Amino acid sequence: MTRLGERSYKPNLLVLTSYPLADPKHGGQIRGAQLVEHYSSLGWNAHNIAYVDYESPEQLGPNDKIFSDKKFHGLFEGIEVPYVNDLALSEYVGCDSVFLDFCSSLPMRIDIIHVEQPWLWALAERYRADVNGDCILVYGGQNIEAKLKIEVLSSLTDGHYSYLYDRVYTAIDALEKRAVGSADIVAGVSRSDIADMSAWNSRAQFVSAANGVRSFPVDARHLSLWQQKLAATPFLLYAASAHPPNFTGFNEIFGGSLACFPPNTRFVIVGSVCPHVEREASVGPYRTVNQSRLRLFQQVSDDDLAALKSLAVGFLLPVSYGGGTNLKTAEALYVGKPVIGTPAALRGFDDWVGFPSVSVGYNPSEIHKAIRQVFANPPVSEITEDKRDSLTWANCFTGLLQAVKGRMDGKSNGNLG
Amino acid sequence: MAIWVDVTTSLSWERPPVGIVRTELECARHLTIKGVHGSREHLCYYDREAGVFRRLSDTQNRKIDNMLLGRYGHRSDRPLDQFLKVHSLPRKDTRRGPLKKLNRKLRYCLDGVEGGHLKGWGWQAGNFGFPVEVLIDIEGKVIARTTADKFREDLQSQKIGNGTCGFEIPLSDIFARLDDSCGGSANISLKPRFGKPVRVGELIYSPEAFDFIRSPAPEQGPMVRLANGDTYITAGLDWDSKDFGQIYSLKARHGFRVIGFCYDMIPFYLPHLCVGDVAAYFAKHFTELSWCADGVVCISQASKNDFLGFVKDSGCRLPELDVVRLGSSIQPRKSREHAISRNVVRVLQDRFILYVSTIERRKSHETLYRAYVTLLEAGITDLPRLVFVGMKGWGVDDFLRDIDLDPRSKKYISILTDVDDGELDLLYRNCLFTVFPSLYEGWGLPIAESLTYAKYCIASNRASIPEIAPRVLSGIDPWDINAWAREIYSLSHDPTKLASLEEDIRQSFRPDTWSQFGEDVLDFCSRVAQRIE
16 A cells, blocks of 8 residues: 555545435435545545435435435534535534444545535544544535525525524524635535635635536437437427525526427426426416426436437526536536526626527516527537637646645655655 | 318307407408308318318208308207198008009108108008109109108018118208298108108208208218418317327328417416316417417417417417407398297397397306496396397306396396397397497407497406597596496496497497408418418
8 A cells, every 4th residue: 555655655535415316316416426436536536425415316426425314414503404404414413422323434644625515524623633643634515505595495484484584594604614614625516605705814725626627428318319219390498406595496587487488499498497496487477378388307317418409499497596607507508509598597607698599588588589589590619629628627727636646745745755 | 273161160059159259250251252052162171180181061061151141050948849840641542543453552651740850651562672752842842752661660660561662851952951930841742652642741951951951961072282482271169079199190291281270379378267177278278279270360469469478488380470350240141931039129129228248257247237236236227138148158157146036236237148249230220329348368259249339348458359440439447347337337327428438439439350361361371371382
């Protein structure tokens, strides 16, 4: 076994997440899996441990842990509150028993811990304090979580827990500032997020690590299958998970109406967001129009999605709120076809908005107009190959990998004396 | 490049036409020309099941021609057999001559009228392969014929030949050759292959039978493909009969232009005044119309404003819009021997005021009922009869029950349904004035009709109504019952004031004509075509 300081030493890196990466489906999982993959591409031993809600139906990795402790699960300050289980997890991992269990499951000494989101930060911080003082800590901020949590609660609970909003915000804000304050490297997904976190009194090195895309080849068989299924109907595509910003506010974004879609076109939606969109679109005076324009496919494979992206006229991203950058936005931009999105969807892609094929709709009227335009007169894309390639995970993680490698190399050189 | 006028709604209409059906018919009258065979060219209808346009069949053409002449299929409350009887003559052996015994006896039966056909059977033994001919004649002149060669299981089971000796003649074929101004009878004869016609019965009819006969069973006309550059005009009850999504696809394939109509957006903006929750249904209709149509004719500025609001909110495409006023003339039918209905006669004997409209919540007949009760409770009893002319619509069961049971107003209010144009003409001419307290309208055709007769109309001040005759009429809020009561009392007790208002109408109001409507629609079609080119 090579040791730190020896020239052939392979660093050990751990990525900590609150969702499993064994079968990545949603944006966070894809991002986490890409982090492990790209850290591994440096020749390092990169692993993942996830702390997963016991109610999650997802496939677990070999080192993943279940979060089910009733003293914490589903509770905030002892009160049952929905949508704050991640905050409850952050309390749980502060327990001694949890930390001891964590340490005992580590296969070796960890040189770098990369924590996605602040929920598991306590584990990394304590590992550096109690086990390995040289451990490099990287905080991966996907969002400004405190603000996002309040937006989720207010959009999904009808203000029922509004009396807790201040306390929830304070608790999460404190977690984020603690992570940013004690990290060696902070990775943000957008310039805006990095600017916000930089103001939190940290000596960390801030780097950009936007959400990227995977290039997925189109399989001819799947292409043919979807051509038949959709019968050459022109459509706009939206692929999304059931994360609340992906569907709450759907009616506000469209003014309740999908009548802007010509009769022979469709809005194709794939992913776990489907039942939520169907529910949102089925209310109000335009519900019959909406239902006539929607085609919903809840479960699709990567091959299906690649085929759909290839067949789509363009992409429509009705994301209602949220910071960070949107994985689906990056994927849509990468295809090079027209993209229509809300300001929230295109957050972090400001340098793309100037292209004719990229439209931001600030209100229903603008969204409607952009949709009509894209079907009547599709804009020609002026996006270059280089610009598209900047969206790949490899390019997006360049700065992060360089920063982490730089720190690691500095530690190694120091040990070499 | 032809102009095609869709008459889908008229083809299935059996009553005196309401405004929309009338508008569709006037489009047919003014926007098409008669061909060499007498029928109008470029009339079509939409076969929704097949998703195609069709020309009219001969029967359908005749129906439209009749409707344009003011003759409508009229479902009387009395069954057809009150007006049409089949009388079989006593049977006798008609064989003559030395070969009498060699001639086979003619057997027959006149079954009567069923499903719009005269039915029966006729058979002569020994004449297999030569069916008996059936002749209908008037004084020896044959007006319809057929052969008794239809298979019927009942005849086979009764061993009447091999069962292939039944016959059916469409009544429409017989009545097409009869004079509808009077009743009469037609002879029914059977003619064997070798032999003279034998009179076996007669068809006895009265003029009312024509109303039944003119509502033929639907039959399909041949498919027609509209060409690139053609204009397709549709002005009927399109939310029931059309699939504009389908028509959009046809248009994309063949390149014709579409001109649609917007009468009003009431079901979308005021669904509570309609049957059931219809907003979503009509949102779909107007969405597909907006995408499909190159131009939409709105019948008032109010409707146009509503349509623009809908397009803005919904996000659908905005077609070219124009406001075209509907004509307001009523065409009385030519006189007939049958009497004006008893109910109308009774009304004509009184002083009365008239409200012509479907009886439904939106039309606010209750305003008038309450105004009358207000006057009656104030001790004012010398009021004219209040006459409602119109079909019963939605949401008025309780209201009609009130009218029927309320002892105060019961004797003042009459309701007339199934009033034809001739009777309506008489009612307008003889009323004191008309009333129209509707809560919302796309136009308000009965108000214009009233002014055409120089009859003043106490009208609502809502929606499109003020557009009809702004210099002549002042509107009243339909929910201001006291104002309605005051105005009804004033005009029914002050003949000088009423006469002055009527003179204002004669001086200031120029009735809109259907010919002007036709010109305006044609002009709009041209402008739309130029814009596209």
